[in-house]
Amino acid sequence: xxxxxxxSTQLRQELKINPRLYQAMDLLYMPLLDxxxxxxxxxxxxxxxxxxxxxxxxxxxTTTETETPTEEKKDADEIDWEEILLNGFDTGGQxxxxxxxxxxxPVTVDSRDLGDHLRDQVTLLDLSPRQMLLADEVIGNxxxxxxxxxxxxQIRTGVNEVLENHAAESxxxxxxxxxYTEHEVEEMLSVIQSLDPPGVGARDLRECLLLQLREAGxxxxxxxxxxxxxxxxxxxxxxxxxxxRFGISQADVQKxxxxxxxxxxxxxxx
Numbered sequence: 001x002x003x004x005x006x007x008s009t010q011l012r013q014e015l016k017i018n019p020r021l022y023q024a025m026d027l028l029y030m031p032l033l034d035x036x037x038x039x040x041x042x043x044x045x046x047x048x049x050x051x052x053x054x055x056x057x058x059x060x061x062t063t064t065e066t067e068t069p070t071e072e073k074k075d076a077d078e079i080d081w082e083e084i085l086l087n088g089f090d091t092g093g094q095x096x097x098x099x100x101x102x103x104x105x106p107v108t109v110d111s112r113d114l115g116d117h118l119r120d121q122v123t124l125l126d127l128s129p130r131q132m133l134l135a136d137e138v139i140g141n142x143x144x145x146x147x148x149x150x151x152x153x154q155i156r157t158g159v160n161e162v163l164e165n166h167a168a169e170s171x172x173x174x175x176x177x178x179x180y181t182e183h184e185v186e187e188m189l190s191v192i193q194s195l196d197p198p199g200v201g202a203r204d205l206r207e208c209l210l211l212q213l214r215e216a217g218x219x220x221x222x223x224x225x226x227x228x229x230x231x232x233x234x235x236x237x238x239x240x241x242x243x244x245r246f247g248i249s250q251a252d253v254q255k256x257x258x259x260x261x262x263x264x265x266x267x268x269x270x
Contacts, residue, residue, distance in 0.1 A: 114146065114268045115139050121195045134159055134180060134188045146200040146268025147208070156185045199267035206231045212263045223260050234260070
C-alpha cells in the first residue's frame, strides 16, 4: 500500500439550523402558560420590548385606515413637479386635453354669399357712382340659384325710387334727378351676366344655358343653336323634330343633348 499526502475534492450537503430557528421552534411547541411566563421574562430582561394588547392593535389599524384618505387627499393637492417638467405649465389639464378642447370650440366663420361674390367683382370694374348704384340694385335682385328674381322694369322702378328718396333727403327737387332708363338697366344686366359664375343673372333656364355656352366660346356650335332655336323641343326630348329641322341625325341630336345636360342649371349654388 502506497503511503503519502494527496488531495481530493468531493461534494457534500449539510443541513445547519439557525439558532433563531431553534428558538422559534421551541416557542411554537411551548405550552401557553410557559409561553406567557417566557414573554414576561423577556420583557423584564429587555427594556425595549413592549406588550401590545389585541384591542390596541385594532384601534391603531382603524386610525391608520381613517388617516389614509386624508393623506391621499394631501398628496393629491401637492404639486406634481415631475408632470410639470414633462408636460409644461399647462392649466386645465394635460396638453392632449387642452388641444381637444380647443378643437371642439366653436369658430366664427365669415360666410359670404353669391351677392358678396358679385359685388367684389363689380368693384374691380371702371364704373361711375351712378352705375355702381344700378349694379347693386341688380345684384340685390338675384336669388341664391343665380337667377334674376324680377323683371328689368321692376329694377328700373326700384332704383328710381331710391334716387327720389335720396333727393328728398338732400332737399333737392326729385324732378332734377335724371332717372334710369330701361336701356341702362339692360346694359348693366349684361355686365352682371358676364361675371363669375357663368350663367348668373339669367332670367330663365334657356338664357342661363346660352350664357354658359357663350362663356365657353360655343356661340357658333350646334348646342348653342339647339338651345337658342329649339329649346322647347329639346327639353321635351323631341329628337325627331329637331333632326328634321336642322338636318342632323337623331343620334347626333341625342349626343348634343347629353353635352347640354352637363351645364349647370343653378349657377348660384357653387
